[in-house]
Amino acid sequence: MSDVAARQTRSLPVPEGFEGQRIDQVVSRLLGLSRTVAAELVAAGDVTLDGEPCATKSVRVSAGSWLEVVLPPPPEDVRARTEEPVAGLDVVHDDDDIVVVAKPVGVAAHPSPGWTGPTVTGGLAAAGYRISSHGPDERQGIVHRLDVGTSGLMVVAKSERAYSELKRAFKERRVSKRYRAVAQGHPDPLSGTVDAPIGRHPRHDYKWAVVADGKPSVTHYDTIEVFPGASLMDLGLETGRTHQIRVHFSALGHPLAGDLTYGADPVLAERLGLTRQWLHAYHLEFVHPGTGRTVTFTSDYPDDLATALARLRADQ
Template identity: 65%
Template sequence: MAEQRSLPVPDGLEGERVDAALSRLFGFSRTRAAELIGAGEVLVDGRQPAKSDRVHAGAWLDVTLPPPVSTPMPVAEPVPGMSIVYEDDDIVVVNKPIGVAAHPTVGWTGPTVLGGLLGAGHTIATSGAAERQGIVHRLDANTTGAMAVAKSEHAYSHLKRAFKERTVDKRYHALVQGHPDPFRGTVDAPIDRHPSGDGRWAVVAGGKASITHYDTIEAFRAASLLDIKLETGRTHQIRVHMSALRHPCVGDMMYGADPTIAARLGVTRQWLHAVSLGFEHPSTGEWISFGTDYPEDLQKALDTVRAES
């Protein structure tokens, strides 16, 4: 049942953005605050604000909080096709297959990396929320490739900090439509939830800073294979940035890909693979890196587009 909350803006929040003020008052993320504002569930002195409006001390807030949604716990069961690239007492690196989420989320009923590791008997760090223990970064359910999970509490702390401080080398290969101009470049554009609220993300003024570096490996007649390095790790970042360049990942219909090209190449999801992952080992301090091969569906599509050229 939704909960109605009414209260004045405290003096300490004078001049804050509405979404930031809500985040501090109620303890949820600014993204969640922006969703409530966009849904008309927030009033400031009786009026619906924009998320970037500033609040003044003493202004009256009326907020309708939705009922809490319980996040499902991981189901410990082996995940077919998920292979172990590397494992020691601190970390396990997997090659994540298609159709597998990193951890349980509301609305996801499929397999997860976390559940697969637990089901195969691997010890995982207990740090973090129970439904995503040991998870230090994520890949989309239909993005394949290298993903690291912490096994020790020390490794969890170390890797979370490394990802936050951007000292991890995350590289992806993406087959995108057309030919980016220039062939090598950087996309520096903030990302937030799409205003439509349909689950997509978008380049949005005032969103979270997001930086993607790309370089063309091979150009084909109708597509390009890119090497992509992420500085930040926003949800759907590569997919959003490539779409913003008008060169969406082949097969990524959510972000504007041409379905006829996807059908011709036999691709049923975005052509995007986390090809390598490198970071400082949490215990030894040694730089370690891991590579993964393309899965069968992506390799077949690449072979086809290469043959057509």
């Protein structure tokens, strides 16, 4: 791979939850890359563990080892290159102003440097949807985002009016976003509010954390079902910080099931068949920018989360 000087390098320790996993899996999950790209980086010598290049993609990692990855260069025409169909991207609603989708796990909201996987914007373009031209080139029409590893509802602006009004509505916190999550253990109290600032983790640049100088972050939660060793939560956000729910529940000592990055039990994750955090954006409500009426959308749990929940219920 050429032009290494123009590429970004990520350096981080291997979390405990990744002990014994293959290097291509670890790179893929930690950095949000596809397995194919991760394997290509290993083959090109762009992945090192404790300063030594990984010989093959099947190298097994040890917790605490220092991982360095030279990321691929930003694509010259990232939008055009990612206009490809996205399996599992369901259109929940479509009109002249907006399109609402249920985003599957493993799909980014929009293209970004280092990400070569599927995107919501690319999937919509490939399906023939015309979205707003407002916003940065790689994020046109995007008024809010979901993490790659989180599934659920997103609204994308199609008209210029919708883009402006929805961006303002999200900024002014006039959009109701609700999530369901499975947290390890039983939070005490069973309902409450986490008001704790979030910023970059002081030691690990791939994570976020509750820190004194972070941005204000508020999460409201209710426990709606209890299992041995876990709880199904209903969550509402006042703010939309990166990894907010994951960070807040990790700080409470109740990381989301399957969320190995933030301290989840890998044994429980394996038993439930989880390869990502149990977190789903199931409810979205806002004033329609075209009609002025309140609209509400909901999304069912995807198969992997539904299966994990069924296994928890079977253990009772």
